[in-house]
Amino acid sequence: MATVTHPPVTILGAGSIGVSFAILFATNAFDVTVYDPAPDALPRAAADLRARLDQLAACGVLDDDCGAVCASVRFTTDLAAALADAGFVQECAPEDRELKRDLLQRAAALTGADVPLISSSSAIVPSEIAHGMTPDAAERTLVGHPGNPPYLLPVVEVVPSPSTRAEIVSTAVTTYRSAGMRPVLVRREVEGFLFNRLQGALLREAYCLVRDGVATVDDIDEVVRSGLGLRWSVIGPFETADLNTRGGIESHAAKMGPAYERMGAERGQHDPWTPELVAEVTAQRRMLLDLDDWDERVRWRDRRLIEVHARLGADRCPSES
Ligand SMILES: NC(=O)c1ccc[n+]([C@@H]2O[C@H](COP(=O)([O-])OP(=O)(O)OC[C@H]3O[C@@H](n4cnc5c(N)ncnc54)[C@H](O)[C@@H]3O)[C@@H](O)[C@H]2O)c1
Structure with missing residues (x-):
């Protein structure tokens, strides 16, 4: 070799x-x-x-x-x-x-x-x-x-x-x-690139939720530690939406898009998921996962989450409390 x-x-x-x-x-x-x-x-x-x-x-x-x-x-x-x-x-x-x-x-x-x-x-x-x-x-x-x-x-x-x-x-x-x-x-130069733009979007909302008395700082961290973050250690936000709704991300956008649009508007951000944008995201997801394989992929996600649970529970680093 x-x-x-x-x-x-x-x-x-x-x-x-x-x-x-x-x-x-x-x-x-x-x-x-x-x-x-x-x-x-x-x-x-x-x-x-x-x-x-x-x-x-x-x-x-x-x-x-x-x-x-x-x-x-x-x-x-x-x-x-x-x-x-x-x-x-x-x-x-x-x-x-x-x-x-x-x-x-x-x-x-x-x-x-x-x-x-x-x-x-x-x-x-x-x-x-x-x-x-x-x-x-x-x-x-x-x-x-x-x-x-x-x-x-x-x-x-x-x-x-x-x-x-x-x-x-x-x-x-x-x-x-x-x-x-x-x-x-990264295909175009944008300040903060992908990592910090995604992180920034979440942090902006987290700050607003603390400001508005909706939750404490640790409540928000707990939602990420024990929920979003665990799932994101296995799949990203687009695949999450794709697997959360039977029919895939197109169906997710039809059901949840209006609520997310209202949440954005409430924060002064009006970026609706237009039909063209949803079609583009759907096309990219369908190239990655055929809907015929959707049930198997959901089972795969759950197997991966079970593995994460097992590791977090049983395999803690000895130097950590
Ligand atoms: N900390 C993070 O979470 C993180 C994550 C990703 C990227 N970055 C980026 O990485 C870079 C470094 O961040 P950091 O957190 O390690 O900073 P840091 O302050 O810990 O370290 C910076 C080092 O650069 C040295 N330095 C000062 N002037 C210098 C010079 N002219 N030439 C060479 N070295 C010089 C300093 O003595 C210091 O040791 C930054 O651009 C930061 O935005 C940071």
Whole structure:
């Protein structure tokens, strides 16, 4: 079998996301170098790396020796040294567009023409980061937004700008896949991408419900912990709606659409599910699941939920209360 060679990864910024990415890549056999200009950030990051790996080991989910993984991650305050062999750059510096732009422009000058320059930004679109960069830097710049922490949440949003070269996007996707991640390509630049837009929609409503005295903060968290979130650990909101109503999502939209439209209007948001939109969503769902297989898929969902229940009940991490 051919040996897959992973590009050496350089992480710029040794905060919580930088350390988490270091764990993800190092535990998937990548060479990892972490750069941070703040000298006191590095010992803190090394200790954080060790503590997180110890936790994974205590939970029995770390295949490698903890010390060996720690030893495989290099830390430096020297940007040129950090980037000398870089094949993949994951920027994890503070959420500040000028800072990210300046850092990635400097990284471009210190790396080869085919090295992706990827920002972990939570909400800034890559065109804004690349604005004013030299063309050779802009065409290598994109966002790779992880969930926190990326070694436990495999999704990563890959967001190119119109200037990002297609080969750079495909290197990013391939590299993330070889680190065990599940990249989702975001097809248009929108602030917050998918993850934080979806999260934001829920949080906006949650804040309103607390403000209006409908529920406490913990009541809302309980509805998600013990309801929505459990189901969403198995299927997403579209598949949930598709499986909740016999006849699938089209039938769900006919029954529930008007109520959801009223709830939106009450919050000043008028985005009805038009017949055309429902038809588009239905067509995409029917390509994923034929209605003839609907009952079997509902049974599959329930089996997965039973597994989640069994894991939560019987297999708690020993270090957690
Ligand atoms: N924390 C999250 O939940 C989360 C999730 C996904 C993405 N992100 C994004 O990841 C990025 C990093 O977030 P974080 O939570 O790890 O921040 P953090 O504040 O924990 O860490 C930032 C690190 O960057 C370092 N830094 C400062 N200036 C720098 C520079 N010029 N070059 C390199 N490093 C520099 C700091 O010393 C610090 O160690 C942000 O863009 C954030 O939006 C955060």
